[in-house]
């Protein structure tokens with residue numbers, strides 16, 4: 549039976565190889581929720597329209613931790629996928645391992661340097677060459693709310709954490725789950741960094757999560773961040789452990805819960821379910837100044853074979869193409885990475901994101917998300933998230949949490 553199966557698949561492979569001469573790509577990504585799948589389908593379709601053969605390798609798991617484990621296993625076994633959803637300093641880490649393909653020819657032909665903001669272009673470059681192609685800008689520091697639930701309870705979108713806490717207590721008394729949350733380490737980290745931005749301010753956030761400054765990591769303000777995390781822990785329902793982020797979004801959609809603190813991929817879920825911003829759901833940046841950005845991108849791994857290399861070049865070209873940047877981001881909840889895509893067809897949350905990004909870039913408060921792998925290398929961000937999640941899931945004091953935070957960061961260097 550085994551031999552037979554092998555023979556059949558070997559024949560199929562030969563037949564497939566013979567039948568298709570042209571761009572090929574095996575694409576590793578973690579876009580498996582409703583909104584995400586709709587978004588990646590745009591790229592699949594454009595690739596197919598250009599004669600490309602796409603082999604999909606989705607690895608479920610929000611935030612991409614499982615996808616990154618799958619990637620490591622594939623590269624270690626000498627069989628890297630051709631294109632991989634990869635972002636932030638992980639791009640440069642893989643480059644240093646000598647496994648990334650150089651896509652500078654496409655970048656130069658398309659003039660990426662002229663259409664991407666410098667802050668984004670920097671993430672896509674490795675020692676002067678282009679080593680990744682950006683698809684979007686997600687904002688992380690958002691609060692989403694069910695419009696009807698807020699109205700029925702006489703609550704406005706909170707503009708401070710005190711207001712948030714007061715609203716949450718009122719909702720809880722009315723039998724509504726105040727905060728929809730999924731207890732997975734990356735979701736804890738997402739909420740934590742949004743709270744931290746509000747309480748530490750942009751400079752404090754940068755010192756803590758970009759520069760890893762010990763005094764900031766152990767400051768009274770950081771103690772206040774953990775205090776607020778403890779307060780938020782009291783606003784989630786008992787079934788939160790392990791819940792996927794999109795199921796938490798669904799709780800807000802159906803009115804079981806009032807708020808979710810999550811990046812704007814959550815908007816992709818609302819939109820995929822036919823919900824309208826301003827009517828069915830509301831968006832607001834979390835209390836405080838600043839903008840936490842999370843840029844999704846694809847890196848190409850060095851592979852042999854003309855068809856695969858052609859596929860990589862085609863993908864890179866399509867990804868930064870104007871049409872893709874528009875249609876993909878309309879579905880994904882994010883805004884285009886390119887600065888020359890008109891936002892006329894985008895909704896009010898996307899326009900707010902774009903305006904706030906420009907203003908925070910001017911004002912020096914545009915910051916990389918640590919929770920989504922934009923600010924730090926994996927060892928450091930992992931060390932921080934371990935402390936955040938063990939604090940959230942125990943009765944650890946805020947004082948102990950900051951002490952552990954500083955120690956974990958020091959050990960990770």
Ligand code: GAL
Pocket residue numbers: 578579584609610611612686793813842843844920
């Ligand atoms: C983020 C990623 C988003 C979205 C989210 C949930 O890290 O940048 O595109 O997919 O995870 O999976």
